[in-house]
Amino acid sequence: MKLYRGMNRQELDAAYHNSGRVADFPGLMRDFRARSQAFHAAQNGRRDLRYGPGARQTYDWFSCGRADAPVFVFIHGGYWQSCAKEDFAFCAQGPLAHGHDVVLAEYTLAPQASMTQIVAEIGQLLDHLAATGAGRLCLAGHSAGGHLAAMHRGHSAVGSVLTISGLFELEPIALGQLNDKLRLTAAEIAACSPQRHIGAGAPMLVAVGAEELPELIRQSGDYAAACRRAGQRAALLHVPGCDHFRVLDDLADPNGAQWAALARLAG
Template sequence: MAVAIYRGMTRQELGVAYSNTGRLADFPGLMRDFRARSDRFYAAHDCRRDLRYGPRARQTYDWFSCGRPDAPVFVFIHGGYWQSCVKEDFAFCAQGPMARGHDVILAEHTLAPEASMTQIVAEIGQLLDHLAAQGVGPLCLAGHSAGGHLAAMHRGHPAVGSVLAISGLFDLEPIGLGQLNDKLRLTAAEIAACSPQRNIGAGAPMLIAVGAEELPELIRQSDDYAGACRLAGERAALLHVPGCDHFQVLDDLADPAGMQLSALAAPDMRP
């Protein structure tokens, strides 16, 4: 008989509770659409591609210019549970921030199992250090899903002026107990050190966004983290994006008039 290991769920049930792709009829088709939209966006906009911030193969970023000198910078970290996807899949998300006058950087990092969670977190820190050395900042650090986790981990970096954590993972305990850990190989020490909810310090104001139609566990993660940040005295706004699942929330980000970018422009989100 299967044993409950987390919030009354067995390991198999926990896997289902965090399977954003499992509830889609055609996930490969969705990703093909994302890539086609992104390819068109690359073709239509000024972009410096595969700039380097470190020596490893995936320590690169793409920089889209909105055409304004000294434009503020919006950094986006893609999702994929730290073990899949590439920045090139998500260039279409840059449309919204660019239309609002931001340059947009698409960040890449080494994936698991080649890199540990500790190393992945450190690589985003390297990117931010690299950008700060070029005089970039205060920037908006955004990420989706696993990227939302990585953005939250660096809200205290001096180059970060605001954070947009979309559909993020803020307590890694259920990730460490489930099937996602087969590649991640999270240790207890990493779960403690790399869970944003367990390491809330002083940092930039944050918008925590999640689709209102997402998996209950994903919504709970955002709700719990927002509450914990507020209890710690940090500025954290919570937004449930109506009608959006885990992937449709990216369409809202790509919309210049979308709810996330509108909320991010509010006065209380300023550094």
């Protein structure tokens, strides 16, 4: 039975199976974690600061050494149900080199938390950072983190947004195996799909790997186009030579395509 854009459940699962596109996904994650451990060993950051009482309501803060530095907030992916901020700490190298302090955000995963709760936790983090004087934020996220960043582009503390390989329409997620833990309700699909709620918000770069799965490329393109139709500043970048995971190498590289595009977005 066709469920979404001419795809049945098996085809939908394949269309969003990012790790299946990688020849050695466990090896890739080992590499990410090793690089992140080396980053932590070289940095004197503040780890596991709290923005709420929950076990995973924490964040890490790394300073670039400037007293007035803007703050780059990075939300990790994992389809809202796996991974941790420690897995992707190496990504902080790019924003640090560009004179940003970096916040690595954590949040409660499904099924312990619903999508509604996860979205609310990121809002709670942003409120906390604003209350502590962090100033205007560049809010960034990868994959599920890109979805969470897009959900909060209208927050008063957010000055710019970078979504990387994000998910902006939750309907296809709810129709496949990814929903086994998420348990999305119809109300959550409607309320938590950024594609359906495009209002006033911060200027945004919508980045996606040029070699990603077609559905991920389509979602980013559709969202950026809808934002522009609504009169919002939204640039679309297909990051050359990158799949869903290697796009993070580009973010970690101070000379990466995403940094050049962010500079253009800033004017």
